[in-house]
Amino acid sequence: MNECGNRTLVIGWGNELRSDDGAGRVASRALAGLGLPSVKVLDVHQLTPELAEYIKDADRVFFIDACPAAECTGVYLRALQDRRDDAWVRPSASGHAGSPRELLRFTEELFGARPEAWLVAVPAHSFDIGEGLTPETRRAVEQAVEQVQILMQHTEGASHECA
Numbered sequence: 001m002n003e004c005g006n007r008t009l010v011i012g013w014g015n016e017l018r019s020d021d022g023a024g025r026v027a028s029r030a031l032a033g034l035g036l037p038s039v040k041v042l043d044v045h046q047l048t049p050e051l052a053e054y055i056k057d058a059d060r061v062f063f064i065d066a067c068p069a070a071e072c073t074g075v076y077l078r079a080l081q082d083r084r085d086d087a088w089v090r091p092s093a094s095g096h097a098g099s100p101r102e103l104l105r106f107t108e109e110l111f112g113a114r115p116e117a118w119l120v121a122v123p124a125h126s127f128d129i130g131e132g133l134t135p136e137t138r139r140a141v142e143q144a145v146e147q148v149q150i151l152m153q154h155t156e157g158a159s160h161e162c163a
Contacts, residue, residue: 008152009058009115010041011051014066020124020137023144024064027122030145036152047098049106056111060118060155062148063100066137067121075144076121077151080104118151120144 012028014021025043032041042054047063055061067076080100100119108114122144125134133141 006038007057007059008036008039009054009061010039010064010148011044011047011054011061012041012064013044013046015045016131017129019126019128019130020122020133021066021127022131023066023122023124023133023137023141024120026133026138027064027120027141027144027148030141031148034149036149039152047100047103049098049103051103052107052110055103055107055115056113058115060116060152061100061104062118062120062151064120064122064144064148066124066127068127069123069125069136072121072123074123075140075147076119076123077147078119078121080117080119116155118148120148 010028010031012024012026012031014024016022016025028041028043031039032043040054040058042051044051063080100117104114104117122137122140125136
């Protein structure tokens with residue numbers, strides 16, 4: 001990432017062999033394809049402690065994942081600045097090893113860094129074994145990408161500037 005300006009990190013994660021569970025990864029790749037300045041995109045299977053190395057250098061982080069449609073009926077964006085428990089953000093039954101909050105706490109404890117962070121949940125309709133997204137989830141991914149772009153534009157001024 002740049003040493004200067006608005007450094008944004010996007011982390012999309014999920015299991016692409018479980019249909020819509022790969023929505024976060026598809027969304028992150030779509031954002032990477034836009035070639036936005038000062039944006040680094042990571043496309044990972046699960047959240048692991050090693051990601052703290054990337055988070056520590058960011059001014060803001062967008063975590064993108066699939067969420068069962070019964071729990072989030074539309075694309076869900078939430079700032080992760082508070083430390084309240086959030087049922088959806090804890091490790092899920094779909095096999096995700098860590099949560100955004102755990103990773104942010106780890107980054108803060110290890111490096112003293114606490115970037116602005118956002119959770120982006122994409123409604124997922126199928127977690128069956130298989131590749132590819134359902135049409136409903138594909139549309140939700142497109143909406144998530146648009147909403148993240150808008151949020152990036154609105155939060156640019158709040159990020160740290162170079163001295």
